[in-house]
Amino acid sequence: MTLLTVENLRIEASASKVAVVDDISFTVERGEFLALVGESGSGKTAAARAVLGLLPPGLRKAGGRIVLDGVELATASARHMRALRGPAMGMVFQEPMVSLNPAISVGAQMAEGLGLHERIGKREIGRRCLDMLARVQIRDPERTYDAYPHEFSGGMRQRIMLASVMLLKPKLLIADEPTTALDTLTQREVLDLMVGLARDHGTSVLLITHNLGLVSRYAQRALVLRQGRMVETGTTRQILFSPHDAYTKRLVEALPRRGTVAKQRQGGEPLVSVRGLKVAFAGRQRLFRRDAGVSAVDGVDLDIDAGETVAVVGGSGSGKTTARPRHAAADPGLGRSDQIPRQGRHGDGRSRLSPRLAAGVPGSLFLARSAHAPRRDRRRTAASRGAIDVR
Ligand SMILES: Nc1ncnc2c1ncn2[C@@H]1O[C@H](COP(=O)(O)OP(=O)(O)O)[C@@H](O)[C@H]1O
Ligand SMILES: [Mg+2]
Numbered sequence: 001m002t003l004l005t006v007e008n009l010r011i012e013a014s015a016s017k018v019a020v021v022d023d024i025s026f027t028v029e030r031g032e033f034l035a036l037v038g039e040s041g042s043g044k045t046a047a048a049r050a051v052l053g054l055l056p057p058g059l060r061k062a063g064g065r066i067v068l069d070g071v072e073l074a075t076a077s078a079r080h081m082r083a084l085r086g087p088a089m090g091m092v093f094q095e096p097m098v099s100l101n102p103a104i105s106v107g108a109q110m111a112e113g114l115g116l117h118e119r120i121g122k123r124e125i126g127r128r129c130l131d132m133l134a135r136v137q138i139r140d141p142e143r144t145y146d147a148y149p150h151e152f153s154g155g156m157r158q159r160i161m162l163a164s165v166m167l168l169k170p171k172l173l174i175a176d177e178p179t180t181a182l183d184t185l186t187q188r189e190v191l192d193l194m195v196g197l198a199r200d201h202g203t204s205v206l207l208i209t210h211n212l213g214l215v216s217r218y219a220q221r222a223l224v225l226r227q228g229r230m231v232e233t234g235t236t237r238q239i240l241f242s243p244h245d246a247y248t249k250r251l252v253e254a255l256p257r258r259g260t261v262a263k264q265r266q267g268g269e270p271l272v273s274v275r276g277l278k279v280a281f282a283g284r285q286r287l288f289r290r291d292a293g294v295s296a297v298d299g300v301d302l303d304i305d306a307g308e309t310v311a312v313v314g315g316s317g318s319g320k321t322t323a324r325p326r327h328a329a330a331d332p333g334l335g336r337s338d339q340i341p342r343q344g345r346h347g348d349g350r351s352r353l354s355p356r357l358a359a360g361v362p363g364s365l366f367l368a369r370s371a372h373a374p375r376r377d378r379r380r381t382a383a384s385r386g387a388i389d390v391r
Helices: 044-052 078-084 106-117 122-135 141-146 154-166 184-201 212-218 236-241 246-253 325-330 355-359 378-388
Strands: 002-013 019-029 033-037 059-068 089-092 172-176 204-209 221-226 229-235 272-281 294-304
Touching: 002 044, 002 204, 019 044, 019 059, 019 204, 019 221, 019 229, 033 044, 033 212, 044 059, 044 089, 044 172, 044 204, 089 154, 106 122, 106 141, 106 154, 122 141, 122 154, 154 184, 172 184, 184 204, 184 212, 204 212, 212 236, 221 236, 221 246, 229 236, 229 246, 236 246
Parallel strands: 033 204, 033 221, 089 172, 172 204
Antiparallel strands: 002 019, 002 059, 221 229, 272 294
16 A cells, blocks of 8 residues: 655756756555665755655755645645644654754653644653653663753664654654764664664655665665656665666665775785774863763774775774874873873783784775773673674
C-alpha cells in the first residue's frame, strides 16, 4: 500500500525560474525505507521540504502532485498542513540544533510537540517523553528531560531529536542526512535506533543521503538524483549490483572496498617519530574545587615516513585531534608541558596506535586503532576499539 506519491515534482528558484528539482516521481510504500541519493546540490533537501510544505524562501513548487495517505497536499490549507506535520510526517535534519531550541529544555520541547497533537494530561505527556528517551538509549532520561540541548554531544542530540519526532508516531519520517556529522559508529547507533523505532510504529522512512553504504544497509529501494533530475530508481540490490546509469555506476565504484589498500613504503628513517605521547587537560578551576582532569591521549606511538599518508582512526572523543604530533607538541594550552614528551623520545607508555603499524599493515595507509578514549561511556569505547580493528 502506497503512503506517499510524488508525481512530476518541479521546484524552481523563485528569482531565476531555474529548476532545482525537475520532473521527479516516486512512491514510498507503507513500512518501506526508500533512500534518496545524490551528490550535494542535487535537490534532495528541496524535494523533501516540498513534501513537508516547508520550502525555504527562494524556492517554490512549480508543478507536480504530492499525495500523502490520500491527502493531496497542494490543496491542503496551511492549518491542515500544520496538523499533518508531526503525526503524519516528521523530519530529522543533519544538524539537530536546527530544530532544537537552545533556550528550552529537552523535556519542554518534547512535551510541547506531544501536547499540541494529542489530548492527554501532563503526567501522561511526561511519562511518554521519558519512555521515548529511554527507548533511544539515553541512560538518564530524567536528567536529560531537564537539561538543555547544548549539554549533549552531536550523537545524543540526534537521538533526542529522533525521540521527539518519533514520539508523535509519524506515518512518514523524512531523515535528511541525519548522521552525516557523526562518526561512523555513532552514525550506525543512531540509524539502527531509527530503524527499530520505525518498525515499532510502522513508520515509512525517506532516508536522504549521499552515502551508498548507508543505502545498502538500510534501504529497500533507492532513487538517485543528479542536478535535480532522476537518473535511476530501483531496488537497493539492483542499484548497487547492476546500476544502469553512468552516474550511478560512478557512485558505486567510488564506494570504499576492503582489501584495496595502498602499498606500504619500505625502509628509511621516519620523518616524524612519536613515542609514548601523553596529553592531559587540566581540570577547570571552579569556585571551591577543581574539576578532574582528562587524559586525552595516553601512550601513543606513531611514525610517519616522508610522502606517506597516515590515517588516525577512532570514535568521537578518542583523542584523534589531540594526538596530532605538531598540535600536541606546540600547543601550550594542552595540559602541562611536562606531560608532553618531546618528539623522538622513546617512552615506556603502552603502545596503542602503533601495533598495527609495527605489525606491518600492507600499505602506506595506516588503519590505526583507537587511542585511549576519555569517555564516560566505557561500553561504547570498548565497542569502538573492537570495530575499528580493520584488516
Ligand atoms: N533557499 C534557496 N534559494 C535558492 N536556491 C536554493 C535554496 N536552497 C537551495 N537552493 C538550490 O537548490 C539546489 C538544490 O539544493 P538542495 O536541495 O539543498 O540540494 P541537496 O540537498 O541535494 O544538497 C542547489 O542548487 C541550491 O543551490
Ligand atoms: Mg541537503
